[in-house]
Amino acid sequence: xxxxxxxLHTVGWxxxxxxxxxxxxxxxxxxxxxxxxxxxAFLASVLARERRFDLVxxxxxxxxxxxxxxxIRDTLxxxxxxxxxxxxxxxxxxxxxxxxxxLIRVExxxxxxGIRIIxxxxxxxxxAVGAQKAVLAGLHPLPAILLGTITAxxxxxxxxxxxxxxxxxxxxNTLYATSATAAAAVVVLADALAPEGYxxxxxxxxxxxxxxLCLISYRRGWRLxxxxxxxxxxxxxxxx
Amino acid sequence: xxxxxxxLHTVGWxxxxxxxxxxxxxxxxxxxxxxxxxxxAFLASVLARERRFDLVxxxxxxxxxxxxxxxIRDTLxxxxxxxxxxxxxxxxxxxxxxxxxxLIRVExxxxxxGIRIIxxxxxxxxxAVGAQKAVLAGLHPLPAILLGTITAxxxxxxxxxxxxxxxxxxxxNTLYATSATAAAAVVVLADALAPEGYxxxxxxxxxxxxxxLCLISYRRGWRLxxxxxxxxxxxxxxxx
Amino acid sequence: xxxxxxxLHTVGWxxxxxxxxxxxxxxxxxxxxxxxxxxxAFLASVLARERRFDLVxxxxxxxxxxxxxxxIRDTLxxxxxxxxxxxxxxxxxxxxxxxxxxLIRVExxxxxxGIRIIxxxxxxxxxAVGAQKAVLAGLHPLPAILLGTITAxxxxxxxxxxxxxxxxxxxxNTLYATSATAAAAVVVLADALAPEGYxxxxxxxxxxxxxxLCLISYRRGWRLxxxxxxxxxxxxxxxx
Numbered sequence: 001x002x003x004x005x006x007x008l009h010t011v012g013w014x015x016x017x018x019x020x021x022x023x024x025x026x027x028x029x030x031x032x033x034x035x036x037x038x039x040x041a042f043l044a045s046v047l048a049r050e051r052r053f054d055l056v057x058x059x060x061x062x063x064x065x066x067x068x069x070x071x072i073r074d075t076l077x078x079x080x081x082x083x084x085x086x087x088x089x090x091x092x093x094x095x096x097x098x099x100x101x102x103l104i105r106v107e108x109x110x111x112x113x114g115i116r117i118i119x120x121x122x123x124x125x126x127x128a129v130g131a132q133k134a135v136l137a138g139l140h141p142l143p144a145i146l147l148g149t150i151t152a153x154x155x156x157x158x159x160x161x162x163x164x165x166x167x168x169x170x171x172x173n174t175l176y177a178t179s180a181t182a183a184a185a186v187v188v189l190a191d192a193l194a195p196e197g198y199x200x201x202x203x204x205x206x207x208x209x210x211x212x213l214c215l216i217s218y219r220r221g222w223r224l225x226x227x228x229x230x231x232x233x234x235x236x237x238x239x240x
Numbered sequence: 241x242x243x244x245x246x247x248l249h250t251v252g253w254x255x256x257x258x259x260x261x262x263x264x265x266x267x268x269x270x271x272x273x274x275x276x277x278x279x280x281a282f283l284a285s286v287l288a289r290e291r292r293f294d295l296v297x298x299x300x301x302x303x304x305x306x307x308x309x310x311x312i313r314d315t316l317x318x319x320x321x322x323x324x325x326x327x328x329x330x331x332x333x334x335x336x337x338x339x340x341x342x343l344i345r346v347e348x349x350x351x352x353x354g355i356r357i358i359x360x361x362x363x364x365x366x367x368a369v370g371a372q373k374a375v376l377a378g379l380h381p382l383p384a385i386l387l388g389t390i391t392a393x394x395x396x397x398x399x400x401x402x403x404x405x406x407x408x409x410x411x412x413n414t415l416y417a418t419s420a421t422a423a424a425a426v427v428v429l430a431d432a433l434a435p436e437g438y439x440x441x442x443x444x445x446x447x448x449x450x451x452x453l454c455l456i457s458y459r460r461g462w463r464l465x466x467x468x469x470x471x472x473x474x475x476x477x478x479x480x
Numbered sequence: 481x482x483x484x485x486x487x488l489h490t491v492g493w494x495x496x497x498x499x500x501x502x503x504x505x506x507x508x509x510x511x512x513x514x515x516x517x518x519x520x521a522f523l524a525s526v527l528a529r530e531r532r533f534d535l536v537x538x539x540x541x542x543x544x545x546x547x548x549x550x551x552i553r554d555t556l557x558x559x560x561x562x563x564x565x566x567x568x569x570x571x572x573x574x575x576x577x578x579x580x581x582x583l584i585r586v587e588x589x590x591x592x593x594g595i596r597i598i599x600x601x602x603x604x605x606x607x608a609v610g611a612q613k614a615v616l617a618g619l620h621p622l623p624a625i626l627l628g629t630i631t632a633x634x635x636x637x638x639x640x641x642x643x644x645x646x647x648x649x650x651x652x653n654t655l656y657a658t659s660a661t662a663a664a665a666v667v668v669l670a671d672a673l674a675p676e677g678y679x680x681x682x683x684x685x686x687x688x689x690x691x692x693l694c695l696i697s698y699r700r701g702w703r704l705x706x707x708x709x710x711x712x713x714x715x716x717x718x719x720x
Contacts, residue, residue, distance in 0.1 A: 054704040056657045063626070071556065076311065078321055079587040081558055085614075085623040092622065134325075142332065143325040146303070162637070162647055167402055170297040177296045213401070224294040251481040316551065318561055374565075382572065383565040386543070397642070407642055410537040417536045 025200035027232050033110055033129060034206060036122020037066035037090055038097045039115050044159050045101035051163075061100030061159055067091070069154030073130050077137050117215065120179070124210025126152040126202040127180030131187040136199070141188045148184025151196025152210075153177050175217035178224065265440035272447060276362020277306035277330055278337045279355050284399050286340035291403070295342050301399055302338030307331070309394030313370050313387055316378050357455065360419070364450025366392040367420030368443040371427040376439070381428045389423025392450075393417050415457035418464065423450025438443060505680035512687060513609060516602020517546035517570055518577045519595050524639050525581035531643075535582050541639055542578030547571070549634030553610050553627055557617050581582075597695065598660070604690025607630040607660030608683040611667040616679070621668045628664025633657050655697035658704065663690025 041062035048058045067084040074082035084090040106112075130151025134144035153169050160167040169177045186206035186211065194202050216222070281302035288298045307324040313321035323328040346352075370391025376382035393409050393416065400407040409417045426446035434442050456462070521542035528538045547564040554562035564570040586592075602650035610631025614624035633649050635658065640647040649657045674682050696702070 051650075053650050056704060060647075060649055060657070075315055075555055075558075076321060076325060078315075078318060078558060081556060081619065082615065085556060085619055085627065086620050088620045091626060095622075138320065139321065139325055140328045142328050142335075146331060147325065161401060161641060162650075164404065164644065164646065166404065167300075169300055170291075170293050170402075177300070224296060315555055316561060316565060318555075377561065379561065379565055380568045382568050382575075386571060387565065401641060404644065406644065407540075409540055410531075410533050410642075417540070454482060464536060 022200050023196050025204045026196075029125060029129065029200050029207070031201050032121055032125040032204075034089060034093050035118050036125055037093045039118040039122055040155055040159075041066040041094045041097035042101055042115055043119065045098055047159070047163060049105065052165070055099070058098040058102040059095055061162065062094045063091070064162055065155045065159040066094035066097070067155065068158035069126055069130070069151045069156075071092075072154040072158075073133065073151040076147065078149075079137060097128070116218070120214035121207060121211035123152050123176070123180050123214050124183040124209040124212070125203070127183035127210050128187045128206035131184035131206075132191075132199055132203050135188060135191050144188050145181060145184040147197060148176055148187065149181045152180030175213060175222055175224065179210045179214035179217065182213050183207055186210070243245065262437050262440050265438075269365060269369065269440050269443050269447070272361055272365040272444075274329060274333050275358050276365055277333045278396055279358040280363050280399075281306040281334045282341055282355055283359065285338055287344035287399070287403060288342075289345065293430040295339070298338040298342040299335055301402065302334045304402055305332070305395045305399040306334035306337070307371070307395065307399035309366055309391045311398075312394040313373065313391040314399075316387065316390075318371060319377060346399045356458070360454035360458070361447060361451035363392050363416070363420050363454050364423040364452070365443070365447040367423035367450050368427045369445035371424035371446075372431075372439055372443050375428060375431050384428050385421060389417055389421045392420030392423070415453060415462055415464065419450045419454035419457065422453050423447055426450070502677050502680050505678075505684045509605060509609065509680050509683050509687070512601055512605040512684075514569060514573050515598050516605055517573045519598040519602055520575045520635055520639075521546040522581055522595055523575035523599065525578055527639070527643060529581075529585065535579070538578040538582040539575055541642065542574045543571070544642055545635045545639040546574035546577070547635065548638035549606055549610070549631045549636075552634040552638075553631040556627065556630075557613060559617060596698070601687060601691035601693035601696070602661040603632050603656070603660050603694050604692070605683070607663035607686040607690050608667045608686035609687075612662035612671075612679055612683050615668060615671050624668050625661060625664040628658055628667065629661045630665070632660030655693060655702055655704065659690045659694035659697065662693050663687055666690070680694065 044061035044065035045058050048061050051057075053061075067082075067090055070090070071082040071084050074080075074084070080086070084094075127148040129148075131144045131148030134147040135141075135150075139147065157169060159166045160233055183206040186209050190202040190206065191199070284301035284305035285298050289302050291297075293301075307322075307330055310330070311322040311324050314320075314324070320326070324334075367388040369388075371384045371388030374387040375381075379387065386410075397407045397409060423446040426449050428441055430442040430446065431439070519526040521697075524541035524545035525538050528541050531537075547570055549564075550570070551562040551564050554560075560566070564574075607628040609628075611624045611628030613631075614627040615621075617625065637647045637649060641694070666689050667682055670682040670686065671679070
């Protein structure tokens, strides 16, 4: 539970020191973004190890889980090749994480707890970054929120498709996709209010809110309800 | 069985009234297109309810089924972000339909029969619209027909992948993909013959033909045959 | 085992005759590329026949397996519609092969052996062509190698997703993806050394190396090891 206070502390610190807030927020967002790539590549490596896959599978799943959401986002926005391909840092982090956790098996409990926190913050960050990019590309609020959500949960969906698992966003879950949607919605709302040039501050704030919601819903076991059983009987005839 | 006569009636009406036929056809095509989004989001919600999924799953499947085909089409054509993201009507219809049928369970038989008809007309519309867009983007006839077919069946394939079902286009089916291909082929053929500016009339005609073929093949149980058992024995040695 | 010597012979021949080497290499690469489309569409048809699918499924799987990798590559590079849609030769070969092997069942052993060789050479060719395109689009070496690998194995992954099989690149395999990565890496390395205008010669060389590695690893049963069992015990507490 240390990442939220830390992130807030960083923001407070740069304001106190008179540092360029938007630039510093941009840096923090980039670090959170890359931490998210590493956390998701690690989580994919746990699944690859369970199935006794070889190195290629670790790499494929690491890239799919860590970079898949952003690649889908950039492919849909059509403003040039995905940032995952043009900025070598992304691919290096995804592949490097996959190689490290192919070689090393981690079992300590505090480690997985830490990864869960990083994953939650990354979920919020990805939702916020995706929505921000969509807004800057001129999309309406609703599609921008969708694109933020896709950015955040897309990598996990591709990973689950490759592993032939039911995608993690389908039920039985705490507010996973919902947290990403919340972060994306905060960005879309805040963009209308924040002064120009403060986009990265908005993203950071939204990431913290989304990540916090994800962690709280996990700890408290909050879930969305299943489909309601209200039945609309039109002329009363039942089908099957 | 009322949508075909209705659509034809609309065309007849605008001709009789001396209204701008291409513009009116364009409007009819747009309405059929959005009706198709709603019909496919509804059909996805039936599958989501069977599996007792939560609201997020209803939304994900509604968007995938209703907008997936068009998003694949626009991503491949690379003429800017998909229309599903730039025209908020598409996303609103898909999400709105998913929310409504998350809250309400419909059991009446005539309702599902009506949805089947709308789905068939939408299949033809999507095949025709996709082929039209491809032709206007300068693609050759064969790729244009492929793209029309992908537009029509792509959403259902993505939905089935997410649900880990055998895609509906693979066998055991009436002429589903075939009807979309027929609509796309009519557009490609008609474009060579129709006067300029009448693209939307062509699309409407092709949608009616494709949708009609889909409905007739369903009622009569028409299917494509399985792979033939003609064996080419080269030197007569069998493999395994 | 005749395609490698043949390809080398062709290169030798054009050099001996004083023919324009880059142009001739480009032609050879195009032929290998299209042979790969046919080989993959054939291999997909074998799977479709096993499942007693109809013609539509043969066509869908043939297109997915034969053209999927290149379509993903071109979609990510975002330099216009995929070559599989703009050059009708690709779609014609994929669909034509699917139709032929829907009608005809081939059982001879030498035939499948020949297809395996073509498939290996195609794997190398696709890896090399994909990396070359990525380099020309200005990507860094690492993303270029990734994109070459995706080009080579992407079609098979889409095919396996549609068939709900574990993707062929995940373990239990000889050096399949690894051979494609090797071909892509050769291109990236050679591009730094080769004189300008000799890109297609580089691709041909890389394709032969990648294809050769694929065949040799198949014959000798070379595999990558499973994930190591080195455990990092941090404070010694085990999870689960």
